[in-house]
Amino acid sequence: MAHWGNQMLGIAGLAVLSSLGLFVGMLLAIEVGRRLGIRSQADEQKTDRAAAGLIDGAVFGLMGLLIAFTFSGAASRLDHRRDLVISEANAIGTAYLRLNLLPADKQSPLRDLFRQYLDARLDVFQKLPDMAAAEAGLLRANQLQSQIWPMAVEACQLSGSVPATTLLLSALNEMFDMANLRTTTSRVMHPPPVIFIMLFVLALLSSLLAGYSMGNSRDNNRFHVIGFAAIIAVTVYVILDIEYPRAGLIRVDAVDQVLMELRSSMQ
Template sequence: MSKIAMAAILALGLLVGILILQEVGRRLGERHLARDPESARAGTGVVEGAVFALVGLLIAFTFSGAASRFDQRRDLIVQETNAIGTAYLRLDLLPGDARSALQEDFRRYIDARLDAYRQLPDIQAALAGLTKATALQNRIWTQVVSAGQRPDAAPDAIKLLLPALNDMIDITTTRTLAAQMHPPLGIYLMLVALALASALLAGYSMAGGRSRNWLHMVVFAVVMAMTVYIIIDIEFPRLGMIRVDAFDQALVELRATMT
């Protein structure tokens, strides 16, 4: 089961759980009011305020972190495009026969990188694509070192090409690690636990009315569930609704120029 499917199930379960706990809190509040109406709400405002403030703080923290990592992943796609483009242009420093072979390898390399990310959410297929791209990296590096040492190569070919290739290779590791960078599971569990606790307290504060305020109960549950789902969706920008796929167009356009 994909992480986004799990997030949808979690959000649905949270929605139902919040509705149930609001009803439980309301009944507890009504029971307490019937038994001791004068002190039933004494001090509850302080506790409710503290819990809701903590929920808001945790939501802001997780959402801000997810949005920051989302932007970072988009920026890394642009950085990789620039690194590949720079290395490709510097192939002109090599002899003609070596340059042609390397240009073909660069085209295959970009295709492999694009295909790997298009395979998601099939993790195994994506890893196979990344492995193919890594093999092409090694092949390109070896060929550049060999071609750059030839007497008919430009004098500074090695000095200019190897740093560019190094940047091109390094950015792939950075992108892979960035895709695996997420908050600890405990953060999400705490967020869910606090959302359920706040639902219980919200239900308790609704006690005393003649009828249930379904509008407030449903809206509160829906907003909390959707917030948790969106946060998780942003954390996995190639699996859900919010995606970074559009930025792959930069690599596609670079590939189109390599004719």
């Protein structure tokens, strides 16, 4: 958990630094390309502009395609994380309701543990980026799991009710599985770093080609140059921010309201 938390903090800063670095790098690449284009003209080198245009278009098209797929994948994973919050809330709520199948004297201790467990699960994600608090929440939730399960098994055995044993224990298993799935998804469900590296390389290469094409023109429109670099850099930042929704500006905290409402109903 500590490694995960440190990684999230690092990603939050890395997203900003990477986007700023890409912005500056694209401006430099455009300037280098423009100077190469001017030198090419000065040397009176003959170039086939139609063929060069096809190459430029292919590179720009590939960059646009990669941005589109990366953005779409990040948005899809964001929706999946929201769905997992709702699924976990449903699993906890179902297990909590099925405590009614147990003898009355066995329900109260388990209900108290359920309330503590839900509080711990809320802390795991809502306390981010406070790593110490989030790590403590995850540890407490795991400890409560190890208390809830044997207590529920014992209560089912004492009740002697087959429906209680079948329904409650299956609901508890689902509740624990959803907690593990949600935590694991937050840690590892991200695209390989090589995709982002390729995106950065294509952005710089496209800037170099754009600058080279500008060398054949006497116009030097700084507004378009800065605008192009800024749009690509901001887009990359948004992709990174969506990919790590607990670390940056784009958050999934609003969907935690489902868990908070469930916690209020457990009073």
